Amino acid sequence: MGLCGSVDLDELSALSAIGRRRTLAVGQVLAWAGDDNLLCANVVSGILKVTVSTANGREQIVGLVFAGDFVGQLFTETSSMTVTALVDSDLCVYPRERFERVLTEVSAMERMLLQRTVASLNDARERMLTLGKRGAQERVAGFLLDLVDRTAMAAPDGSISIDVPVSRGDMADFLGLTIETVSRQMTRLKALGAVALARGGRTIVVKERAALEALANPD
Amino acid sequence: MGLCGSVDLDELSALSAIGRRRTLAVGQVLAWAGDDNLLCANVVSGILKVTVSTANGREQIVGLVFAGDFVGQLFTETSSMTVTALVDSDLCVYPRERFERVLTEVSAMERMLLQRTVASLNDARERMLTLGKRGAQERVAGFLLDLVDRTAMAAPDGSISIDVPVSRGDMADFLGLTIETVSRQMTRLKALGAVALARGGRTIVVKERAALEALANPD
DNA sequence: CGGTACGTTGATATCTCTCAAAGCAGGTGG
DNA sequence: CCACCTGCTTTGAGAGATATCAACGTACCG
Numbered sequence: 223m224g225l226c227g228s229v230d231l232d233e234l235s236a237l238s239a240i241g242r243r244r245t246l247a248v249g250q251v252l253a254w255a256g257d258d259n260l261l262c263a264n265v266v267s268g269i270l271k272v273t274v275s276t277a278n279g280r281e282q283i284v285g286l287v288f289a290g291d292f293v294g295q296l297f298t299e300t301s302s303m304t305v306t307a308l309v310d311s312d313l314c315v316y317p318r319e320r321f322e323r324v325l326t327e328v329s330a331m332e333r334m335l336l337q338r339t340v341a342s343l344n345d346a347r348e349r350m351l352t353l354g355k356r357g358a359q360e361r362v363a364g365f366l367l368d369l370v371d372r373t374a375m376a377a378p379d380g381s382i383s384i385d386v387p388v389s390r391g392d393m394a395d396f397l398g399l400t401i402e403t404v405s406r407q408m409t410r411l412k413a414l415g416a417v418a419l420a421r422g423g424r425t426i427v428v429k430e431r432a433a434l435e436a437l438a439n440p441d
Numbered sequence: 442m443g444l445c446g447s448v449d450l451d452e453l454s455a456l457s458a459i460g461r462r463r464t465l466a467v468g469q470v471l472a473w474a475g476d477d478n479l480l481c482a483n484v485v486s487g488i489l490k491v492t493v494s495t496a497n498g499r500e501q502i503v504g505l506v507f508a509g510d511f512v513g514q515l516f517t518e519t520s521s522m523t524v525t526a527l528v529d530s531d532l533c534v535y536p537r538e539r540f541e542r543v544l545t546e547v548s549a550m551e552r553m554l555l556q557r558t559v560a561s562l563n564d565a566r567e568r569m570l571t572l573g574k575r576g577a578q579e580r581v582a583g584f585l586l587d588l589v590d591r592t593a594m595a596a597p598d599g600s601i602s603i604d605v606p607v608s609r610g611d612m613a614d615f616l617g618l619t620i621e622t623v624s625r626q627m628t629r630l631k632a633l634g635a636v637a638l639a640r641g642g643r644t645i646v647v648k649e650r651a652a653l654e655a656l657a658n659p660d
Numbered sequence: 661c662g663g664t665a666c667g668t669t670g671a672t673a674t675c676t677c678t679c680a681a682a683g684c685a686g687g688t689g690g
Numbered sequence: 691c692c693a694c695c696t697g698c699t700t701t702g703a704g705a706g707a708t709a710t711c712a713a714c715g716t717a718c719c720g
Contacts, residue, residue, distance in 0.1 A: 269606050273614075282566070286607075290589070292557055308607055325551050328614040332544050333550050338511055339558040346503070346565035353572035354617030372507070387488050388505075388527055390667065395492075396502040398573030400709055405668055411692070422717050423667060577676070609699065619677060624700055641685050642699060668715065675708080678703100683700070690693085 236324050241314045246270075246307035252293070252315075258299040262294025262318045268311020273304045274351050276438045282354045284347035295344065295371070296322060297337050302344065353398045361397040362407040370428060382428040390423065411437070421425035455543050461534045465489075465526035469521045471512070471534075481513025481537045487530020492523045494569050501573045503566035514563065515541060523564065537569050541632040571615045580616040581626040582657035585636070589647060601647040609642065630656070 239356065242358040246252060253261055255275060265287055271295065283305065287293045316374065322363055325333070352361055369384050386393070395402045412415045416433040417426050426436065465471060465487070472480055474494060479566045480651070484506055491504035491512065503522065506512045512524055544552070554645065571580055588603050613623045635652040636645050647653065 268450075271607075271611060271615075277597075281614060282617070283611065284568075285561070286615065292554070296554075301451070309613065325554070329551040332555060335511070335515075336551060336555045336558060339555060339562055342504070343558055343565055346562055346569065349503075350565065350569055350572055350617075353569055354614075388490075392490060392502060392527065395500060396490075396505065399503070401667080402669085402710080404706060406708095409668070426716095620699080621678085621701085622676060626678095628700070661701090664691105664717105665719105666717080668713100670713080671711090672710105673710070675706105677707085677709090678705075681700105681702080683698105685698085687703085688693100688695080690691105 223273075230380050237316070237321075238322045240324070241316050244315045246311045246313060248307055252305040252307070252313070253301050253303070255301050255304045257301050259295055259298050259318055260440050261315055262292070262296060262321055263288050263315040264311040265291050265293060266312040266314055268313075269308045270311060271306050272347075272431055273306065274302060274347060275304070275393045276351065276355060280355050282351040284350045292320075294318060298340075298344070303347070314347055329353045350366055358397075358399055358403050358407050359410065360438055360440065361399060362393075362404055363411065363434050365393065365397060366426060366428070367431075367434055370431070377430075382431070384426050384428065385428060386424050448642075456540075458477060458542070459539045460535050465530045465531045465532060465536045467526055467528055469526050471524040471532070472520050472528070473498070474520050474523045476520050478514055478517050479537055480534055481511070481540055482532040482534040484510050485531040485533055485557055487532075488527040489530060490525050491566075492526050493521060493566060494523070494527065495570065495574060497660050499574050501570040503530050505571045505600070513537060517559075517563070522566070555604075568591060570613060577616075577618055577622050577626050578629065579657050579659065580618060581612075581623055582630065582635075582653050584612065584616060585630075585645060585647070586657055589628055589650070601650070603645050603647065605643050 243266075244263075252263065252270065253259070255273075267289045268292060269289075270287040271283050273281050273283050274288060275281045286308075287305075294316075295301060295303065309328055340370070351363065366384070369386065370382060373384055373387070386436075388396070390404050392402045394401045397404065405423075408417075408419065408423060410432070414437075415435060416430050416437065417428055419426060452657055460483075462485075463482075469642065471482065472478070474492075486508045488508075489506040489512060491506060492500050492502050494500045505527075507522075513535075514520060516521065547575050571583065577581070585603070588605065589601060592603055592606070607615070609620045609623050613620045615621065624642075626637075627638065627642060630653070632637055633652060633656075635649050635656065639643060
């Protein structure tokens with residue numbers, strides 16, 4: 223079944239040695255976002271939901287997990303998602319770190335690819351939260367903050383300036399908005415004194431990071 | 442750099458043997474959604490966008506790829522995403538199948554996990570399209586169709602009925618909508634004769650799949 | 661010095677959300 | 691067996707946000 227059906231005997235026994243059967247009732251939580259990431263599991267029967275939340279408590283389901291599916295975030299120390307049973311469910315639960323150790327004897331490259339894929343997946347899911355639940359202002363401010371963290375350049379006077387590498391159209395597409403809405407939000411950020419614009423909007427000077435952060439994560 | 446920096450010498454040489462350097466100008470496309478999935482690549486410098494599209498041509502960026510990042514959909518025969526250069530970019534391109542063959546000598550289990558993670562990632566990205574670009578009607582109709590394909594049960598009279606495993610609230614959350622909007626869309630589907638509802642909306646009988654499909658993928 | 665693509669701004673339309681109330685189904689206890 | 695209670699779903703009216711359509715401004719490039 224799922225994970226168990228497609229591995230060979232050695233690996234299977236290594237797995238079953240560390241796995242424990244566990245039942246979850248409707249509404250019961252397997253793992254909380256923010257807690258230490260101690261578990262991963264294979265779903266024997268039932269349905270679970272994986273959710274992420276905004277700071278002010280709005281919640282977005284980023285995945286549904288059915289029988290045979292694997293659930294858990296490998297390679298991360300802290301859970302960023304909450305896993306909850308939607309119906310009474312039966313799991314085969316593994317301690318995450320021991321589970322990862324079982325994978326240890328394979329080539330470094332596949333390991334790395336797996337890690338990258340996992341990272342991308344987490345990324346994608348975080349983005350779903352934005353697309354599903356955030357307003358235009360939060361999306362734009364959040365995007366700028368991400369850019370700052372990735373590509374910040376110290377300007378001569380010490381202020382932080384970023385070089386927006388994409389057109390307004392691409393930004394809008396990425397954020398699930400229209401060009402006009404993005405533009406209006408940029409104007410708004412400028413009006414609020416959070417940023418200054420140059421080079422036809424392609425260069426952005428962050429005047430008040432705190433203000434940006436407040437706009438990206440409102441209450 | 443990226444992929445190349447964290448593998449050992451044997452693997453690195455195996456990789457460089459099958460990789461070719463390639464330059465992409467702004468706007469040039471590395472891979473088209475719908476084409477045979479022949480390539481994957483490591484980005485040496487530049488920025489690419491990964492996009493998916495609706496049937497009627499609306500487009501959603503589901504990922505940005507920076508220097509050091511890996512781009513490509515392993516383990517799938519056909520690309521479902523288009524990869525385009527946002528600025529002049531430098532890549533190290535690999536034939537996908539040969540790249541996968543290099544990974545062949547590792548344990549079956551890590552391979553499988555990797556495949557699953559990749560599948561989840563693709564899933565997540567497809568969902569982003571829904572969240573970013575589809576209207577309420579498309580989201581709900583599409584959700585029902587996905588359910589049908591996963592959990593269809595033949596009713597006594599031959600019609601297809603599905604047992605919605607989640608509350609309206611969960612459905613709404615998953616789809617990035619509110620409960621009320623989902624409910625109104627369900628009512629609308631019923632009014633159009635596409636479905637019938639029972640058990641307080643928890644059981645759905647698909648009367649006209651074609652109608653549902655038309656609503657999920659409008660022009 | 662245009663021209664062209666990109667960005668901004670404005671007015672209006674549309675869609676979804678929000679708030680509120682009523683309908684339904686299932687479970688519980690009398 | 692019925693009445694009631696509780697949670698979920700549906701329906702309604704109105705507010706709010708973003709999309710759309712259209713015009714104008716502005717950088718960059720030859």
